[in-house]
Amino acid sequence: MKKRLLILEDGTVFTGTAFGSDRASQGEVVFTTGMTGYQESISDPSFYGQIVTITYPLVGNYGINRDDFESITPVIRGFVVRELAKTPSNFRCDLTVDDYLTSKDIPGIEGIDTRKLTRIIRSKGSVKAILTAADEEVNVDDIVAQLQATPAITHHVREVSPKAAYPSPGRGKRVVLIDFGMKHGILRELNKRDCDVLVVPYNTPAEEILAWHPDGIMLSNGPGNPDEVPEGIETVRNLIGKVPMFGICLGHQIFSLACGAKSFKLPFGHRGGNHPVKDLRTGRTDITSQNHGYAIDIDSLEATDLELTHIALNDSTCEGVRHKKYPIFTVQYHPEASPGPEDSNHLFDEFIEMMEAEAGKGKQHA
Ligand SMILES: NC(=O)CC[C@H](N)C(=O)O
DSSP states (O other): OOOOEETTSSSSSSEEEEEEOOOEEEEEEEEEOOOSSSSHHHGGGTTEEEEEEEEEESEETTOSSSOOSSSOOOOEEHHHHSSSSSSSSOOOOEHHHHHHHHTTTTEEEEOOOOOHHHHHHHOOOEEEEEEEOOTOOOOHHHHHHHHHHSSOOHHHHHHSOOSOEEEEEESSEEEEEEEOOOOOOHHHHHHHTTTTEEETTOOOOOHHHTTTOOEEEEEEEOOOOOOOOOOOOOOOOHHHSSSSSEETTTHHHHHHHHOOOOOEEEEEEEEEEEEEETTTTTTEEEEEEEEEEEEEOGGGGGGGEEEEEEEEEEOOEEEEEEEEESSSSESSSSTSSSSOTTTHHHHHHHHHHHHHHHHHHHHHHO
C-alpha cells in the first residue's frame, strides 16, 4: 500500500494511503456532509478544481454503478475519505471507487482524520491543498510556499460547459438549457416532463437563444465564482422579460447578478444533502441538497427587482429569489437533488406551469 500526503496551505500534513491515480494534484479542499451519493458528488461538475472530502466515515460501500453519474467526465482534483470500502456490495455495483478513480486519473487518499480536516476548513475557510506521494524528497515547506503563491483557479465554467449546442428532444415545452456545468439530474427532470430541450454553451448570445422560440429558459448549476462568467450574465440580462426562466445554483447566482445583485464567498460553503431551507412565502421548510461556495448578498437585493423567497436556516443566507415583474424564479439549492432529498422536486412542475401560463397569455393576446 502506497503512502500519500495531503498537505494544506497552512502547513498541516495528513498522511494516508493512496488510491486512484498515482499523479500529484492540487486544488481547493471542500467538505460535503452527504452520507450517501458519493458517485454523484464525484461526477458533479460544480466541484471543478476542488479536492472533495466526505465527512461520513465509510465511503464506497455500494461501489460505482451505471446510472448515478451527474456528468460524463468527473472534474474533481482529488478525493479524501476516512475509510474506503474495498469490497462494495450492491446489485447495481459495476466497479470500486478505487478502480473508477484510477480509470479517470483522479488521485485519492484514505485513512486520514477527515473530521480534523473538516474542522480546519470550517475555521480557516477556503483552503488550498496538494495530494502527493509520501517520498523522502518531499519538502513540506517548499510545497506550502508553492501553495500559498498559487493564484486561485479562474474560468471554471469554460472548462465544463459544452463547446456546441445539442438537442434532447421531447414533445412538450421547448426549453433552452444554458449549460454552465450542468448536472445530468436537471436534464433528467426536464426530460421526465417531456420537455423539448436544447442544451447550449454558457456563452451563447441571447438572440441565438430566442431564435429557437423557447417556451422557457433553464439556467444550470456550475463551478466557480459567478462574477467570472460575464458572458452568461450578459446573455441572461438580455433574456429577462422575454421568456420565463428557472435557475439552479450557479444559474441562480448569474440571474441575480444580471439583475444587479451582488455575490460573496461563503466562509466554508454549503455541501451535502441535509440543508434546511425555508420558503418565506409559505413558511414551509424543505431539506435540500446543496453544493455551493458563493451566495447572493441579501442586502444587495434591495436595489433590484428581486424578491427574496428562500433562506438557509443554518446561516440565514439567500437560497432563492423571484423577479417581481416577470415569470422568473431561481434557487441556490438543488431541486433535482442527486444525491439528496426530493422535497423540492415540485419546482420543476412550477416551471412547467409558469411556461404554460405564459403560453396561455400569448394565445389571449393573439
Ligand atoms: N452547484 C453550483 O452551481 C455552485 C455554484 C457556484 N460555483 C458556487 O460554488 O457557489
